[in-house]
Amino acid sequence: MSAPHPSPRPAARSARFPGPEALRATLPSLSRGVNGFFFTPVALGRVAAMRFLAGVYIWLEWWAYKPFIIQHRFLPEDLYQPLLIGRILPIPAPNYWIVVTTFVVMLAAALPMMFGYRPKLFGWILFVAYFEWMLIYNSYGKVDHANFGFMVLLLALCMMPSKAKWGDRETLSERAGWGFNMVQIAVVCTYFLSTWAKFRYGGFEWANSGVFTWAIIRRGTIFSDWMLDFPWILIAAQWGMICFELLTPIVLFTYKWKRIQYAIIAFFYCFHIAVFAGITISFLPHLFAMACFLPLERVDPKALARKAKAKLKGRKDIPPQRGSHEDAREVESSA
Amino acid sequence: MSVDEPQVSKVRPVGKAVRVAITMAVLALVTATTFWGADDFFPFAPFKMYSFSKELDGWTGSTRVEVVNAEGVRFSLTESATGFRRAEVEGQKSRFVEDPPLLCYIAEAYENTNPDKPEIVTVEIIERQFELKDGYQTGEVVEVVEAATTCEGADQ
Numbered sequence: 001m002s003a004p005h006p007s008p009r010p011a012a013r014s015a016r017f018p019g020p021e022a023l024r025a026t027l028p029s030l031s032r033g034v035n036g037f038f039f040t041p042v043a044l045g046r047v048a049a050m051r052f053l054a055g056v057y058i059w060l061e062w063w064a065y066k067p068f069i070i071q072h073r074f075l076p077e078d079l080y081q082p083l084l085i086g087r088i089l090p091i092p093a094p095n096y097w098i099v100v101t102t103f104v105v106m107l108a109a110a111l112p113m114m115f116g117y118r119p120k121l122f123g124w125i126l127f128v129a130y131f132e133w134m135l136i137y138n139s140y141g142k143v144d145h146a147n148f149g150f151m152v153l154l155l156a157l158c159m160m161p162s163k164a165k166w167g168d169r170e171t172l173s174e175r176a177g178w179g180f181n182m183v184q185i186a187v188v189c190t191y192f193l194s195t196w197a198k199f200r201y202g203g204f205e206w207a208n209s210g211v212f213t214w215a216i217i218r219r220g221t222i223f224s225d226w227m228l229d230f231p232w233i234l235i236a237a238q239w240g241m242i243c244f245e246l247l248t249p250i251v252l253f254t255y256k257w258k259r260i261q262y263a264i265i266a267f268f269y270c271f272h273i274a275v276f277a278g279i280t281i282s283f284l285p286h287l288f289a290m291a292c293f294l295p296l297e298r299v300d301p302k303a304l305a306r307k308a309k310a311k312l313k314g315r316k317d318i319p320p321q322r323g324s325h326e327d328a329r330e331v332e333s334s335a
Numbered sequence: 336m337s338v339d340e341p342q343v344s345k346v347r348p349v350g351k352a353v354r355v356a357i358t359m360a361v362l363a364l365v366t367a368t369t370f371w372g373a374d375d376f377f378p379f380a381p382f383k384m385y386s387f388s389k390e391l392d393g394w395t396g397s398t399r400v401e402v403v404n405a406e407g408v409r410f411s412l413t414e415s416a417t418g419f420r421r422a423e424v425e426g427q428k429s430r431f432v433e434d435p436p437l438l439c440y441i442a443e444a445y446e447n448t449n450p451d452k453p454e455i456v457t458v459e460i461i462e463r464q465f466e467l468k469d470g471y472q473t474g475e476v477v478e479v480v481e482a483a484t485t486c487e488g489a490d491q
Contacts, residue, residue, distance in 0.1 A: 041343045071418025074447035076440045084375045141426025143374035145382045172343040178354045193369040194382035202388035209388035214395050
């Protein structure tokens with residue numbers, strides 16, 4: 001005979017209102033999700049590589065990418081229109097010496113940080129100097145939006161372990177995982193939120209407007225000028241861009257399937273190459289920040305140098321590991 | 336080199352809560368500014384690169400600064416000649432249009448950058464406008480002087 005049924009009322013109650021048992025069952029998977037998303041440990045080799053790349057960008061930007069920032073040292077104070085943060089903080093209007101000093105401090109702090117000497121201390125100095133450098137850049141009537149991911153990167157690098165070495169794949173850190181996750185979110189926001197900015201400033205009809213036409217007229221190249229005769233191509237491209245940008249958050253959730261994630265990031269890089277070829281606009285700081293998605297801990301310059309040396313030496317000496325007669329004959333004939 | 340067990344340094348639960356809160360705060364700020372913010376809130380400025388709609392029919396334009404120097408030579412100011420970019424001229428254009436004598440600060444920027452060249456006497460902001468129909472250029476071009484001023488020479 002069947003066991004006596006429990007009274008129906010408690011069962012009905014738990015079907016409508018999840019009891020404590022149900023919550024206790026979902027909490028572990030929720031906490032796994034949060035830990036997996038925010039705190040997947042990252043090898044410190046990537047921290048060393050990103051510190052180096054951030055320094056490379058700082059040393060490149062001032063002459064190869066934005067040479068006009070240093071030129072702001074000649075602008076009279078009246079042309080300085082401080083942003084909110086420049087009005088709230090006691091930051092003086094830039095003059096010749098403020099611009100030059102900020103520039104020198106920024107470059108000087110980048111060097112020890114990129115080579116791993118006291119990277120936290122110099123990382124903070126660099127972050128403050130670069131922030132002021134960005135105010136010197138953006139306070140004269142035009143605000144640039146490509147630097148958000150890079151600035152978050154500089155901030156995140158300050159909070160990562162100091163003892164990070166290139167090629168280190170064995171020391172993992174949840175702190176580094178969190179820092180790079182924040183940079184990755186900033187990178188994705190740059191795409192995703194720019195679509196909503198388009199809807200806000202350009203309306204939902206942005207994709208049907210003449211914005212790419214205008215951009216190519218202003219700064220087109222041989223790769224894009226021909227498209228002016230086929231405006232429908234530009235409209236299709238505008239729709240394509242909206243779809244692409246709205247889908248970008250997907251890359252944040254593919255962290256468990258690395259090949260897929262790397263493929264998506266490769267696609268992002270290709271998108272930027274195409275944009276640069278068409279209207280010579282590059283989001284270089286953003287591209288440097290985006291590198292934190294990639295397994296840079298696999299790159300070990302010292303090991304590569306050693307291998308290269310060993311290969312060169314191996315041509316002169318008889319290599320003991322190799323047993324092949326062909327190699328020995330080759331070596332003897334070249335000696 | 337033998338590969339040992341990877342050592343994972345973990346964050347304590349309190350630290351995790353703080354870090355998640357920081358990430359959420361950054362995300363909230365940058366999202367809020369997209370809908371309600373302005374460039375003024377840098378670094379949390381809306382990502383409005385190329386977000387404006389440009390009509391396919393009508394006029395579109397590009398702005399430049401033209402000056403006349405003390406020797407009467409007229410030329411366009413490039414970004415490298417002043418350190419003041421076209422985008423910055425466009426950004427501050429409304430100030431210059433409302434108060435044209437402010438254009439003399441651009442002249443001053445040129446004189447600071449090129450101290451051995453003749454001084455600037457006249458500064459103009461000119462917009463070159465192109466007509467578009469259905470997104471094609473019709474070939475019609477018009478030049479409009481949006482602001483002009485004369486400057487007396489650099490401060491000693």
